[in-house]
Amino acid sequence: MASPKLSVIIPVHNESANIAPLCERLLPVLNRITSMWEVIFVDDGSRDDTLERIRAVSRTEPRIGAVSFSRNFGKETAIAAGLDHARGEAVVIMDADLQHPPEMIETFVERWKEGYDMVYGQRTDRSDETRVKRGFAHLFYRLFARFGEIELPPGAGDFRLIDRKGVEVLRALGEKARFSKGLYAWIGFKDTGVPFVVEERRFGTTKWSFRKLFRFAFDGIAAFSTAPLRVWTYLGFVISFMSIATAIYFMVRTLLFGTDLPGFPSLIVSVMFFSGIQLMSLGIIGEYVGRIFAEVKRRPLYVVAERIGGAAEVSTSLVSDDFRYRRA
Template sequence: MLSVIVPVKDEEEAVGAFVTRVSAVLDGLRETDGTPLSWEVLFVDDGSTDATMAAICAANRADPRIRALSLSRNFGKEAALSAGLDHARGAAVVPIDVDLQDPPEVIGAMLEKWRAGFDVVYGVRRNRQSDSLPKRMTADLYYRAHNWLSMDKIPEHAGDFRLLDRKVVDVIKVMPERNRFMKGLFAWGGFRQTAVEYDRVERRLGRTKFNYWKLWTLAIDGITSASTVPLRVWSYLGGAIALGGILFALFVIAKTILFGSDVRGYPSLMVAVLFFGGLQLMSLGILGEYVGRILVEVKHRPIYIVRETVGDA
């Protein structure tokens, strides 16, 4: 069986069009012996406040292969995706967004790569012309920064749209962390991976739920979950500043002995105070990011709570 996981949040306009197009694509897929491929579509409703669940229920009545989980509130896309992975039954699992910007027709090419022996087949956006220029620039900057800071390299311009073998899904399911950055978990797991390129189109139904603040938060989560370099760099920076302070102190002592002392001005004093004060506050902020994540982890609360299921989910 092939499982397609679809996290949704207030997407009543997009569900029907998605089901129609994806069902046609999946019905056209075949096993290696030519028989129709068995499949399921698992929606994960992440606390929608509109008629998203009603649209999913209607799709389930028309086709029982459409299943759904409804979470008790909005836990975030990473938690919703984790819920989908926990409940998917397929030998291969494909997460995809409901907005159809990632074309479901690519799933066939992913299946071919999987049958050739690859465990993870991730989709790489050949171009991002459907995104605004600021988003393209910040996305490129993020991928470069993440891969420079982290040992777990993530493919550039690859989102959650990918095919995962069952053994990869089973590894991700037992990872205990609550602060989940799924692209980082996919990379950490390793296995044989390859790419399939595709062109991403503009969104035509509904509106994106990701604004720049949410994307910034996701970027911070990704870096702090995959790397301790932001913490380590302050040790080096602090050592360099301390060494500079010692050298400056020796210079002042020598100057005082040779030429006597003079009174320094107020502006230079304030520059030094504000500069080092800013560095200290910045380092405390980075430390606080990690401490906050430790607090979340030690509580051991569930990543998500399922309110109800549709179908035999």
């Protein structure tokens, strides 16, 4: 197949009901832009018939392909796999639930032709989220702006277009704990945002629980900052200063007024407080050590079980042939 002008990467996990509605809206948009396009679904270990529905669509439209993982590796890894297999001069990343309107791709391409290497969708409204979720999102972006190495554009997510040179840089980043939003900003290049309104999810439910979002936020801060480690250094200095000041206070008090009977409650509270501080600091250190451990093992980022359509012709994956399993 000739190299396409535009590639669209769509990570999917148990999204069988959304495949047909997405293609009905996406394909007319792509045909208006260019006839040389490809769509690559990355099946992240779906347990429903998502892959079968993609296979059925691929039979009628050969420009639609898929990469299927051997198990669930996570959305960030699915995006990396899509970038490995995309061949277009520009690559669009979007979700399958139609919350990212396919019609926006035309605007992305227009901005790309104007000379921008990265065009990202900028969310303008969060009224569909709970107040708690909006509050935590605001807190995360403030913490990342304060302690992170880079600045994240407000409201920017994975819905974006990336020029081929940016794709090649992202492919060269083989780190295991991936925070794609940070990687997009880290590679630089000329970028611009396009405001859009997130549509309602048509079918299925979100895969992002509060626990997963919290973990994802921590991974993002840990991947682009050593501030969580430095915090315990500063806290250690503060506690040491307070202990010296307290020792001087009791020494002066003893010299002037004599000694009194020490209380067990204050002793127990102090022991529990400092034990908690120590355990939290060890936990933070353990998180960073765990990331080092994951990197030095040099396991493949993902394992491909099957390729469908145009994706089957691509042999540039980061996974070696020894880790691939292909069905007949």
